[in-house]
Amino acid sequence: MTIHACLTLLAASGGGFDQFIRLLTVFLLAMWVGFEVITKVPPILHTPLTSGSNAVSGITIVGAMVAAGSAVAYAGWFSTSLGFLAAIFAMINVVGGFLVTHRMLMMFKKK
């Protein structure tokens, strides 16, 4: 029932429905690729995998930059401030994630 209601709402919003299906396609295909690729990662590397994927989830930095970089005159100060905060959080994720993963992987590399 809920799904049907959501789809009805989306269909009613016209172009939004097309966009939703397009993004859903990308989402499901990427999820599939993710399953295929990540099941091949051996357990010994599961901690760096988690921290590395963490860094990748910092991709929201793109959305944060769009929000923070908009003109206050257009988007309002509240929206740009939220974007600023979001960019800080996302960047902690990106830099912290990649660096800590690198640190761990270097320990596996050395013999």
Place this chain on the structure above:
Amino acid sequence: MSSAWLNLAYLTASMLFIVAFKLMARPRTAVQGNLYGAVGMAIAIGAAFFEEYVVRGRAEGIGGTVRIVLAMLIGGGIGGVLAVRAPMTSMPQVVALLNGFGGAASLLVAGAELHGLLARVGTRGYTAPDAYGQMILATAATGVIGAVTFWGSLAAFAKLQEYEQFKKPWNFPNQHAINAGLAVLTFLLCWWLAAVPTAWYVYWLLVIAASALGVLLTMPIGGADMPVVICLLNSYSGIAAAASGFVIDNNVLVIAGSLVGASGIILCQIMCKAMNRSLTNVLFGGFGGTASSGPSADDVYGGKVKSAGPEEIAMLFDTARRVVIVPGYGLAVAQAQHAVRDMANLLQSKGIEVLYAIHPVAGRMPGHMNVLLAEANVPYDLMKEMDDVNPMFPETDVAIVLGANDVVNPVARTDPKSPIAGMPILNVDQARTVVVVKRSLSPGFAGIPNPLFAADNTLMYFADGKKAVLDLVSAIKAA
């Protein structure tokens, strides 16, 4: 830059992320994989400077760019310090914290988009985009998942950090009913926002409801189940990022987010399988309530436990050809990894084959024990997974169990009524001699006695992990 070039840059970044995960399949190529991921991220960040709103923002003044650069410097600085300072033992906490920040970033992005859209429609006379319905639903979803991730991760962090108030699972009356009520409330708020998209305050109400849900769902989960919780929150942080991609209609967010979502789900499954429990049971079921049904500790141990000192154990190695070391989290707590590595080197110099048998839940997050051993310079080809090492135990002369308990409890194989029945374990009891280094006969997380400690071929070495290994090293040298 036209949107085609922008999308091409995002596509390149997405491909690099996929290649990065692919290269993680082998320790040799994993470093390179991580670098590919970082390059992908750099490309995406570079491209974002040319997003339409950012370009238009620049036309209005320098403020927008200043905000972006300043935020990135602050965030990058904090992240850098966090990554460089964190000791390997606290990696689970670091990952929990980073998961939480990812969730927070997503929910803030969705909020910023909503407020930005309303401001543009209100003051500049923009008409709402075609994709309004989708955007609002995605905004609500991002807010909910992001808030659950953020607060759930903070609760998990507090538990892993072992703050006094958070150590014990936190049960409260009617918790399932309260959580279900909160979930329904969150859902209704999503519905309200979809119906009245101009009511921005509903977004923040649903963020508050989902925040409470995140804390209340995580607090009752016990310390032993934290590996599962971390994987799940990792998955959520990815899905939150993907959902925020639906909000701003951006493929790279959707692709990167779903890759992370998939990774978290896979690890979650592996952890649950290693504990022989369903995800529902980990998240909603208590553990240990059935412990009283089994035999008592006195029945199991009464008069049958043989203890030994370092000299006696050192003699075992005179005739040994293969020694398997079974490390548990207790070893990491005692910081005994380096001492163990020294012992292994000593044994190897006597021509003995030394392997490490690592149970999937040996540490506090998937693969944690491998990282701790790698830090102590243990070569990764000596670290054996459970399925690879189990067939080797019958041909093992000495198995040394250090700080592990439930994962070597043969009851999992023999007693179908036991709370750990069916859990895959390391079959150390099949080794010719088993040496268990432990301070006392106290039970592990499952709260049940371990018949391994009373087995005929087991010697108990009662001592603190690190001191035990150091004494053993001197005894072997003296022998």
